Amino acid sequence: MGIQPEDDKLHDECGVFGVWAPKRDVARMTYFALRALQHRGQESAGIAVGDGHTVLVRKDLGLVAQVFTDSDLTAMPGKVAIGHCRYGTAGAKGWESAQPHLSTINDVIIALAHNGTLVNFDSLRRELIEMGIPFRSNTDSEVAAKLIGYFTQRGHRLRSGIAHTMHMLEGGYAMVLARENALYAFRDPHGIRPLVLGKLDEGEWVVASETCAFDIVGATYARDVMPGEIIRVSDDGIVSEQGAPAASLHDCIFEHVYFSRPDSVKGGSSFYLMRHRMGRELARETPVDADLVISVPDSGTPAAEGYAAELGIPYGTGLIKNRYVARTFIQPTQELRSLGVRLKLNALPDAVAGKRLVMVDDSIVRGTTSKQIVQMLKNAGATEVHVRSASPMVKWPCFYGIDTANQDQLIAANMTLEEIRDFIGADSLGFLSTEGLLACVPEGGYCTACFTGEYPVEIPRVFYEEKFLPGYEPNNLEPSSPGSQMSLEELLEQD
Ligand code: SF4
Incomplete structure (x- = not known):
């Protein structure tokens, strides 16, 4: 896949x-x-x-x-x-x-x-x-x-x-x-x-x-x-x-991280601006010495710009996205499938060769794509690739309209930070904290369940075995409504 x-x-x-x-x-x-x-x-x-x-x-x-x-x-x-x-x-x-x-x-x-x-x-x-x-x-x-x-x-x-x-x-x-x-x-x-x-x-x-x-x-x-x-x-x-x-x-916080278009506006602020702030906050929480900050386009771009601005590191393009590989009913052959992420993204050797890179993405869910991109950047000549996620670790499945994998497919529910870094082949790895994320969005009440396991609407028990790993007990903040x-x-x- x-x-x-x-x-x-x-x-x-x-x-x-x-x-x-x-x-x-x-x-x-x-x-x-x-x-x-x-x-x-x-x-x-x-x-x-x-x-x-x-x-x-x-x-x-x-x-x-x-x-x-x-x-x-x-x-x-x-x-x-x-x-x-x-x-x-x-x-x-x-x-x-x-x-x-x-x-x-x-x-x-x-x-x-x-x-x-x-x-x-x-x-x-x-x-x-x-x-x-x-x-x-x-x-x-x-x-x-x-x-x-x-x-x-x-x-x-x-x-x-x-x-x-x-x-x-x-x-x-x-x-x-x-x-x-x-x-x-x-x-x-x-x-x-x-x-x-x-x-x-x-x-x-x-x-x-x-x-x-x-x-x-x-x-x-x-x-x-x-x-x-x-x-x-x-x-x-x-x-x-x-x-x-x-x-x-309990407004979905992930709308602010990734789903909503950057030019949409919420609480008087564009999602672009919120994501730029997330990048700055991420830089304050997990700084690194590097030559160039790049984004995983397009959704990681505002946060990457913020990260670069906060640390005074140049921001540039290191990955080119093929905009025309939209979802399609024509499935690639097994041979094409093995190209993986290269169907959609390609590294720019002229921009990344010989450089210590910070690669900013909006989130890391399964980790499989991050692993392929890091490898692609190293093949293109990058000397170091430091990966930064502009959202906290996604450890819990969503039940409110977002298609998440079961918990066993969420890399952060199964591995420590160091194990994830090793799996994706990065030289260092950092995630934005939940508190840091909340500081970048307009004041209000937010659902953060996919990071914290604090579910605003009770999750029926029937889902527990199928969706959660043993040892993970969700916290249902409010019981079901009487109706x-x-x-x-x-x-x-x-x-
Ligand atoms: S669990 Fe909450 S914050 Fe996470 S995607 Fe679902 S609604 Fe959004």
Whole structure:
């Protein structure tokens, strides 16, 4: 394996976007927004449009630009649209798993798009199946869509159907939903997955996983969607209500390290600037004497620049990235696969030969890619390669929407610092501390579970054997919410 550097990274699982703008070409706006969010998921893409009478969906496997033609978008006029790009996890890669999901509730059609993971979706799915509700896929997103349908059908309005569903769901989620004449957006009570609200002209609103999607459609950032909040936009204007009580904020810290695009903004600061600060902090914590600082492009670049600036060492290009080896359905042959990281990166001997290098990467997950890059730089003539990670050691799996390996594949859960250094063949190795990382991001509450094992939402016991190594006991900071412990019928009886 290891055909691309990204295979040695944590993966965000999705990007979402929604727009309410009855006088505009909402499908085309969503298309361009999804192109801006493409880094969040490259395996499928979809757009749903509500035209005042019904909801239409087009989705398929592939990159956004592969899924939609100009005439597809022209054939989707509407007042409201949502979009989704997806990074598929094992067991959920087929067309049925592509989003948005279309569901019918009595005579109302809804389309739902979801970023995140619901830790209790399996038990909810079983309960719904026992009640005779059919499923097309094995995804948690479909469980959420079916639950919303179920509660709405039981006589509630759609907004209260969403609120009831939020009481049942556990995990990290940011969802957008379109019906024929309204846009909805809602976020988990801990605010683990990101969701931001932006404004176009009077009465026109957008929501997205990141602000880079606003820039491309000409919207301005208004505020974050708050933990547990439901936003509804329609001809009646924008309405906000608390769907589920907000819990303590646990914004995913890894969005700041790696997932979000550097030009996206959070708390008044770009992710570029935060990563530059992380590089400076990393240099203060783990300095080294060297001739040149290089980055593992592109995601390590801001931190590498910060590292170099802090120590007064020149920053330069030592690795060239082939930008056109995007995720593709054409699998390389075994022979090409053995080229490993060279399919995506190549060393620049002119820049690195005879030099003592600091190689800054945003994170080290399995360590296999770092090992190949260090070897490549040494083959290109580098005399020393000092590796620095602009995030702490990733020791714990994520359950909230990020595709992490099981703990046995996380190198930092299995080896000491010195053993990792030896494995990747570096002359020295350093990681940013968790405290140092938190000092570089805007003030707020953060999930740091993949570094610390402190999980904001309880991890069900059934995952322990599969995901954790013996001896690792996660610390569940908050027990499940009372609603998620109840059956659907019990929850309804409470009304
Ligand atoms: S465990 Fe890590 S990747 Fe997952 S939500 Fe928390 S900080 Fe983000």
